[in-house]
Amino acid sequence: xxxxxxxxxxxxxxxxxxxxxxxxxxxxxxxxxxxxxxxxxxxxxxxxxxxxxxxxxxxxxxxxxxxxxxxxxxxxxxxxxxxxxxxxxxxxxxxxxxxxxxxxxxxxxxxxxxxxxxxxxxxxxxxxxxxxxxxxxxxxxxxxxxxxxxxxxxxxxxxxxxxxxxxxxxxxxxxxxxxxxxxxxxxxxxxxxxxxxxxxxxxxxxxxxxxxxxxxxxxxxxxxxxxxxxxxxxxxxxxxxxxxxxxxxxxxxxxxxxxxxxxxxxxxxxxxxxxxxxxxxxxxxxxxxxxxxxxxxxxxxxxxxxxxxxxxxxxxxxxxxxxxxxxxxxxxxxxxxxxxxxx
Amino acid sequence: xxxxxxxxxxxxxxxxxxxxxxxxxxxxxxxxxxxxxxxxxxxxxxxxxxxxxxxxxxxxxxxxxxxxxxxxxxxxxxxxxxxxxxxxxxxxxxxxxxxxxxxxxxxxxxxxxxxxxxxxxxxxxxxxxxxxxxxxxxxxxxxxxxxxxxxxxxxxxxxxxxxxxxxxxxxxxxxxxxxxxxxxxxxxxxxxxxxxxxxxxxxxxxxxxxxxxxxxxxxxxxxxxxxxxxxxxxxxxxxxxxxxxxxxxxxxxxxxxxxxxxxxxxxxxxxxxxxxxxxxxxxxxxxxxxxxxxxxxxxxxxxxx
Numbered sequence: 328x329x330x331x332x333x334x335x336x337x338x339x340x341x342x343x344x345x346x347x348x349x350x351x352x353x354x355x356x357x358x359x360x361x362x363x364x365x366x367x368x369x370x371x372x373x374x375x376x377x378x379x380x381x382x383x384x385x386x387x388x389x390x391x392x393x394x395x396x397x398x399x400x401x402x403x404x405x406x407x408x409x410x411x412x413x414x415x416x417x418x419x420x421x422x423x424x425x426x427x428x429x430x431x432x433x434x435x436x437x438x439x440x441x442x443x444x445x446x447x448x449x450x451x452x453x454x455x456x457x458x459x460x461x462x463x464x465x466x467x468x469x470x471x472x473x474x475x476x477x478x479x480x481x482x483x484x485x486x487x488x489x490x491x492x493x494x495x496x497x498x499x500x501x502x503x504x505x506x507x508x509x510x511x512x513x514x515x516x517x518x519x520x521x522x523x524x525x526x527x528x529x530x531x532x533x534x535x536x537x538x539x540x541x542x543x544x545x546x547x548x549x550x551x552x553x554x555x556x557x558x559x560x561x562x563x564x565x566x567x568x569x570x571x572x573x574x575x576x577x578x579x580x581x582x583x584x585x586x587x588x589x590x591x592x593x594x595x596x597x598x599x600x601x602x603x604x605x606x607x608x609x610x611x612x613x614x615x616x617x618x619x620x621x622x623x624x625x626x627x628x629x630x631x632x633x634x635x636x637x638x639x640x641x642x643x644x645x646x647x648x649x650x651x652x653x654x655x656x657x658x659x660x661x662x663x664x665x666x667x668x669x670x
Numbered sequence: 671x672x673x674x675x676x677x678x679x680x681x682x683x684x685x686x687x688x689x690x691x692x693x694x695x696x697x698x699x700x701x702x703x704x705x706x707x708x709x710x711x712x713x714x715x716x717x718x719x720x721x722x723x724x725x726x727x728x729x730x731x732x733x734x735x736x737x738x739x740x741x742x743x744x745x746x747x748x749x750x751x752x753x754x755x756x757x758x759x760x761x762x763x764x765x766x767x768x769x770x771x772x773x774x775x776x777x778x779x780x781x782x783x784x785x786x787x788x789x790x791x792x793x794x795x796x797x798x799x800x801x802x803x804x805x806x807x808x809x810x811x812x813x814x815x816x817x818x819x820x821x822x823x824x825x826x827x828x829x830x831x832x833x834x835x836x837x838x839x840x841x842x843x844x845x846x847x848x849x850x851x852x853x854x855x856x857x858x859x860x861x862x863x864x865x866x867x868x869x870x871x872x873x874x875x876x877x878x879x880x881x882x883x884x885x886x887x888x889x890x891x892x893x894x895x896x897x898x899x900x901x902x903x904x905x906x907x908x909x910x911x912x913x914x915x916x917x918x919x920x921x922x923x924x925x926x927x928x929x930x931x932x933x934x935x936x937x938x939x940x941x942x943x944x945x946x947x948x949x950x951x952x953x954x955x956x957x958x959x960x961x962x963x964x965x966x967x968x969x970x971x972x973x974x975x
Contacts, residue, residue, distance in 0.1 A: 328778065328779065329778075330774070330775070330778040331775050331778060331779065334767070334771065334775070335764070427762055427764075427765070428758055428760055428762030429762045429763065429764055431729055431756070431758040431762055432758065432762050432763060432764075433779070434729060434746075434751075435727055435729070435751060435754065435755075435756035435758075436751070436775075436776060436779035436780055436822070437748045437751055437752035437779060437780040437781060437782070437822070438748060438779045438780075439746050439747060439748055439751075440746050441746070666746070667731075669724070669729065669730030669731060670724065670729035670730060
């Protein structure tokens, strides 16, 4: 059975192997370049801290168009790789056999359907884990410069491009693709379903509705004022919400209608005529902002909820667990569909 | 006694049925196929031929009844499937693999596999072994598939409309190959081959199974079928089944009645009738027509209600 699995799927493995080599050829030199540039900027800043760019390295390094393009486009490969494997490896694995009737050829040889399916699943799922693992290891290593510069690997947009989560996403996409292929037996239908399912679940539902709840977030409060709340959120944290709360503890959207009348007067004075959302600075003798002072006096304050950066690997593990669990369900359903349903 | 019958027949089914939702594709099918026989499984399209063969090779599960094939009940276990060679309708194969690779595949998927035999057969037929099977002609593909089924050294060969898509020359070649294989097996190989045309199978088969509308009409030795089916011709009269015969088909002119009947006693004799022989094709058509007439009548009745 291994002979047939390799003969049938070797082309898919070879193509992905070539793509992996090309990806490495792009990532290794650029990754080294970014890291060395960052390191030399650090050491020159240590000797000459007065250089203005040293206070904001992330804003001054790698600002050229090509650097920006590479920094933003390269990780997208990891974002889409699981879905692509689900579509091109997972779905056709069984749907093509059903559609062309070759399942009847193989199932009438002296090998049980169970063994046939097991061998195929092992090849495909192990291949998925190994290839996505390699791609992600490369991308994770490559991202270390932007991780320390921007401290943002916990953010929704980056979370599933690094670490161990992409492998779990890949196994989820491929096993669901296989299962849907065995269910619908028509490649195009299964492709459409997995595409919709994956986008909805992995790109929308998980980051917006599921991931924030793995652990209860940490809540911090601060008085009104610039940077007052930002200074209480540690670097590298994933900030879930930031809001202004009135004296009753109610979160408010727009300050103006909710502010007490005496503060509304100050706000109106500060408004630039014709531009209601622009305010001119009105310094007070104490040095503070009169609007903030007024709101603070009225009991307004700021609240933020975040997941701290030290939970990053906990979150990686929890999310991987969820996706691996779903993949296991899909594999079990595939066995049922193949063994119990008629050819 | 029961042990005796087990060893005499390659296939025995009792009340075998397959239902798809509310539709019975095969119903109450009870047949016995003797070991070493070559059976023609005939019936119009949709009669349940494919369903029956798929049940026998365990590609689908029965809704009703039971089957015993080579003394085992159908299952997905290798020890069951290894005894059966099967050629599905439309002859599915991996279009991009060539014949040699298909033979290698069989080698890897079967314990008891004869690569040399398969290669030799295909070489004799001068079929290109290196060309992807998707690029072979229909006749060549059928020969490759037959070669694969035979390389398994099966005790039972189930062929589902193997010649339906072939041109007349390829048909003859295919049946010739099959006849060779049967001769070579010296009575150890049982064949069941389906077709909607008896003419395809008449030359090679010695046993006949007729299916129509999912039900078994006849399952018998060809020689016996010819002995028990006669045409009765006589003065016009209404045909009635009696304990001597069953009427399969009848037609009447102003003065004469003609009936195709199945006799209970092959020595049947009656002065009212001239008894004539009929050929196999007429018998098959009569059975299929009887079923169709019945269906038409039922439909007509249903329509007037």
